[in-house]
Amino acid sequence: MKERNIGGYVKASTVHREERGKKEEGRKKLTLFMGCLGTISYTFFLLSYSSRNPIRSGPEGFQFSRALKSSSRSMYRGLSLRTSMGEETAASMARQDERPSRGIECSVRKVPHVLTVAGSDSGAGAGIQADLKACGALGVYCSTVITAVTAQNTVGVQGVHHVPEEFVGEQLKSVLSDMHVDVVKTGMLPTIEVVNVLCQKLKEFPVQALVVDPVMVSTSGDVLAAPSILSVFREELLPMADIVTPNLKEASALLGGVQLETVSDMYSAAKSIQSLGPRNVLVKGGDLPASKDxxxxxxxGEHFHELRASRIKTCNTHGTGCTLASCIAAELAKGSSMLPAVKVAKRFVEVALDYSKDIIIGNGFQGPFDHLFKLSRVCNSCKGQRFKPSDLFLYAVTDSGMNKKWGHSITDVVKAAIEGGATIVQLREKVAETRDFFKTAEECLEMCRSYGVPLLINDRVDVALAIDADGVHIGQSDMPARVARILLGPEKIIGVSCKTPEQAEQAWLDGADYIGCGGVFPTTTKENNLTIGLEGLKTVCLASKLPVVAIGGIGVGNAHSVMKIGIPSLKGVAVVSALFDRECVTTATKMLHSVLMDVVSTPN
Incomplete structure (x- = not known):
């Protein structure tokens, strides 16, 4: 089969009758390739899910591990069968090999699902590889339809092989007809025929939302789609889109080559593109030369929003557009409305770029970035004790005023709380001089280490660093969690006070390990503290991707009602007065610990 180079990419000529055997062999290889990608996607989703929902040791953990291994073996066996023999024979053998599950309990639970229709990037910085990583990082399952296979790296694109449109259609039908897809996200659509097939299948199998990233040129400047597809983009695909996310070059191409050089130009472009049919438009100005942000x-269609973020100085920007669009799709699949989804996606890209700005992969000037920066922090923190959600069970927060009232020393009450059952201690000091606080913190750390209980410092990142505490807890008016994470490194524990789902989402994006939610009930330990009640606590717990500890007016009398809300992300209660405004701290802690144990040991 002859091939010719057109505009920087390779396009196959007409397949002759005598070469159909070769084409069939190619289809088998593509089947194996894409099936392997599906296995990787599924395995990564399970690993990502388990990292957000830690599974205890024992039967539950064993079942999860066995399910993961079993599913991987089954998928691999199915792929091997289908590529080595006929489909009918393979299906028959697979049926014969089916065995009933042994001890693995399955429950029905809806999983947010994004289907990405895009090209494969061999360097794994962009394309479906970026889509898989971005969706997985946000806790969303991602399936794939491959439109092209590229040979590329950090230097550029060396070659492109287009998947025949018939096979693109087969992939689309396979996924859309069987798996519940919430959102379809498109990337590289290299030919008119592929765009037409996609539009046809979306009409046949409607989805909740369509996110269009009009990929035409790679970050390195290589052409990835034929210019002739612009007309079908405008006439067929854009009117179906819920949002389209062009960069400046792509927006210019969609508008016939108009120059976009200022923020004002971007406003005009967004309005013009929206008139082509998409419900929403996001014109990306990352390449805008005159902007510092x-x-x-x-x-x-009615309102403009100017979204600004820090411009991160790094060469590791390959795949930012794919990642942004995939994050938008992931948030939409989870039920978010459009503007909040865009804001979360933009923030995710900013944090990932900042975290990855100094990594080196490859010799070129368009490096990939670390989508899995949150998982990286966990994996890189093996040197020392790492945070466990169970640490939040009985969270003791000290108060110097109460110690003074009862004539207790700080080290005495910390020891008493731990001996009574406290699982983590936060040292809070609002009035002491820094030197005195430092000395007190050192003494408390020594005490906590002797019992194997984590010690966190309230607000003061400098003190936590100075004594090498286990971490910090910060409020909404304190140092941003993302800055604290940079200063403290990946191994330290960071907690953030939150009252709303939006604050909880931001804490997760900023790299926090848990959130403290409240005040649940009125309290005298904090002035002007807004009470959110049990309903407010439920709302935040349901939205949070992080473990939650409830705080605010909690004691022996109401801890039961707090823990009984029955939301898995709620791991414990944080207490001040109920422990430390007592003559005997050990007795008070034991009483509260007993109440909490009664709740967790009693079936709902």
Whole structure:
């Protein structure tokens, strides 16, 4: 089969009758390739899910491990069968090999699902590889339809092989007809025929939302799609889109080559593109030369929103567009509305770029970045004790005023609380001089280490660093969690006070390990503290991707009602007065610990 080079990519000529055997062999290889990608996607999703929902040791953990291994073996066996013999024979053998599950309990639970229709990037910085990583990092399952296979790295694109449109259609039908897809996200659509097939299948199998990333040129400047597809983009695909996310070059191409050089130009472009049919438009200004910030313009047909973020100085920007669109799709699949989804996606990219700005992969000038920066922190923290959600069970927060009232020393009450059952201690000091606080913190750390209980410092990152405490807890008016994470490194524990789902989401993006939610009930330990009640606590717990500890007015009398809300992310209660405003701290702690144990040991 002859091939010719057109505009920087390789396009196959017409397949002759005598070469159909070769084409069939190619289809088998593509089947194996894409099936392997599906296995990787599924395995990564399970690993990502388990990292967010830690599974205890014992039967439950064993069942999860066995399920993961079993599913991987089954998928691999199925792929091997289908590529080595006929489909009918393979299906028959697979049926014969089916065995009933032994001891693995399955429950029905809806999983957010994004289908990405895009090209494969052999360097794994962009394309479906970026989509898989981005969706997995946000806790969303991602399936794939491959439109092209590229040979590329950090230097550029060396070659492109287009998947025949018939096989693109087969992939789309396989996924859309069987698996519940919430959102479809598109990337590289290299030919008119592929765009037409996609539009046809979306009409046949409607989904909740369509996110279109109009990939035409790679980050390195290589052409990835034929210019002739612009007309079908405008006439067929864009009117179906819920949002389209062009960069400046792509927006210019969609508008016939108009120059976009200012933020004002971006406003005009967003409005013009929206008139082509998509419900929402996000014009990305990352390449805008005159801007000190990364400016994006969002337009919903009525209102403009100018979204700004820090411009991260790094060469590791390959795949930012794919990642942004995939994050938007992931948030939509989880039920978010459009503008909040865009904001979360933009923030995710900013944090990932900042975390990855100094990594080196490859010799070129367009490096990939670390989508899994949150998992990286966990994996890189094997040197020392790492945070466990169970540490939040009985969270003791000290108060110097109460110690003074009862004539207790700080080390005495910390020891008493731990002996009474406290699982983590936060040292809170609002009035002491820094030198005195430092000395007190050192003494408390020695005490906590002797019992194997983590010690966190309230607000003061400098003190936590100075004594090498296990971490910090910070409020909404304190140092941002992302800055604290940079200063403390990946191994330290960071908690953030939150009252709303939005604050909880931001804490997760900023790299926190848990959130403290409240005040649940009125309290005298904090002035002007807004009480959110049990309903507010439920709302935050349901939205949070992080473990939650409830705080605010909690004691022996109401701890039962707090823990009985029955939301898995709620791991414990944080207490001040109920422990330390007592003559005997050990007795008070034991009483509260007993109440909490009664709750967790009693079936709902």
């Amino acid at each position: 990364a400016v994006d313009i969002f337009f919903d």
